[in-house]
Amino acid sequence: MxxxxxxxxxxxxxxxxxxxxxxxxxxxxxxxxxxxxxxxxxxxxxxxxxxxxxxxxxxxxxxxxxxxxxxxxSQGPIEQTKNPLDVAIDGDGFLVVQTPNGPRYTRDGSMQISQTGQLVTKSGIPVLGTGGPITFQPTDHDINISADGTVTVQEGTNRTDSVRGKLRMVSFAQAQSALKKEGSNLYSAEGAPPLPATTSKLTQGFVEKSNVxxxxxxxxxxxxxxxxxxxxxxxxxxxxxxxxxxxxxxxxxxx
Structure with a gap:
């Protein structure tokens, strides 16, 4: 030829x-x-x-x-949803979720509460806190997620805040090479240990849109x-x- x-x-x-x-x-x-x-x-x-x-x-x-x-x-635009379970990540951090294949990472901060009271993604995958899955009680209300990921609620008629956990946020030294897309808006990390995302902050009631x-x-x-x-x-x-x-x-x- x-x-x-x-x-x-x-x-x-x-x-x-x-x-x-x-x-x-x-x-x-x-x-x-x-x-x-x-x-x-x-x-x-x-x-x-x-x-x-x-x-x-x-x-x-x-x-x-x-x-x-x-x-x-690169960071995508931030959009307000007014949903107390939604968070936008400001910085290079990722939320950690628990899949059948092990921990995976995502920038999708659109969350909900499952029928069993667990904090999950929109597709039903448990979102992990620093101590494991975050679970709410049936009487919990007025959910607040602080900038560092601490999740507090008011329980029943109690006016004192109760802590339900702290969202785990991680980052990677070489994210471009360490992270691999797996579908469902998730990433796996191959041979790269996740590091605490100390410089990342969360904004409640907002989500990060696609950067496309x-x-x-x-x-x-x-x-x-x-x-x-x-x-x-x-x-x-x-x-x-x-x-x-x-x-x-x-x-x-x-x-």
């Missing part, structure tokens, strides 16, 4: 994967605490792929490949689609030129 076709196909393959990343960002533009992904590209040289330039010198042929997908961990910019992502989607179409047209032109050359050679040979 000619170099131009190989280069075009390698670019189309990376564009297809980039489009998947962009589409996933767009699908999560309204997901609380979602962090956008970015594709990272690099030049790829194949030792056995060479071409001769216009002055007769050999040179390497450059291909393109998507080396990795990076997470954009819908305008920017739609622009990227249009650019990727346009580039893919242009490469397809170029490859089709190369195919037509090759076919025309073969037909001409065949005609001259027959003559």
């Amino acid at each position: 000619e170099n131009v076709s190989l280069i075009g196909l390698s670019r189309q393959m990376t564009l297809e994967r980039q489009l998947d990343v962009v589409a996933n960002n767009v699908a999560n533009v309204n997901t609380t605490g979602f962090k956008a992904d970015r594709s990272l590209f690099e030049e790829f040289l194949r030792s056995n792929a060479r071409e001769t330039n216009f002055i007769g010198r050999d040179r390497n042929v450059s291909f393109v490949q998507d080396r990795a997908t990076l997470k954009d961990l 910019s819908s305008v920017m992502e739609m622009t990227r989607m249009i650019d990727v689609t346009r580039a893919y179409t242009q490469i397809s047209a170029m490859l089709q032109q190369q195919t037509d030129m090759r076919r025309s050359a073969i037909e001409k050679l065949a005609g001259d040979s027959a003559a």
Whole structure:
């Protein structure tokens, strides 16, 4: 296969994967605490792929490949919900939840109380405090979550605050490489111990929205689609030129 076709196909393959990343960002533009992904590209040289330039010198042929997908961990906009069980994280911290596969981490501070009285995420996953799951009593009311994550309530007719736990917040020294997306807005940490998020604060009655910019992502989607179409047209032109050359050679040979 000619170099131009190989280069075009390698670019189309990376564009297809980039489009998947962009589409996933767009699908999560309204997901609380979602962090956008970015594709990272690099030049790829194949030792056995060479071409001769216009002055007769050999040179390497450059291909393109998507080396990795990076997470954009920048802070998303804060939105007020007035729900006392909602919290927005100001800083690089993550809430800790307990899944069947072990502790996982999330920026989604939209919470609720389960039928058993446990504090859980919207999908029903228990949210962990520093001492384990946080459980409320049936008579608890006026729930307050302080900036450091301490959860207090007023119980029954008692006007004295009762502590129900303290939300566990953690951070990671190398969050970009340590955290891996697992779906359901959760992250796992591979070989990186979580550290106390001492500089992060919680704001009750607010949530952090997705940091995806819908305008920017739609622009990227249009650019990727346009580039893919242009490469397809170029490859089709190369195919037509090759076919025309073969037909001409065949005609001259027959003559």
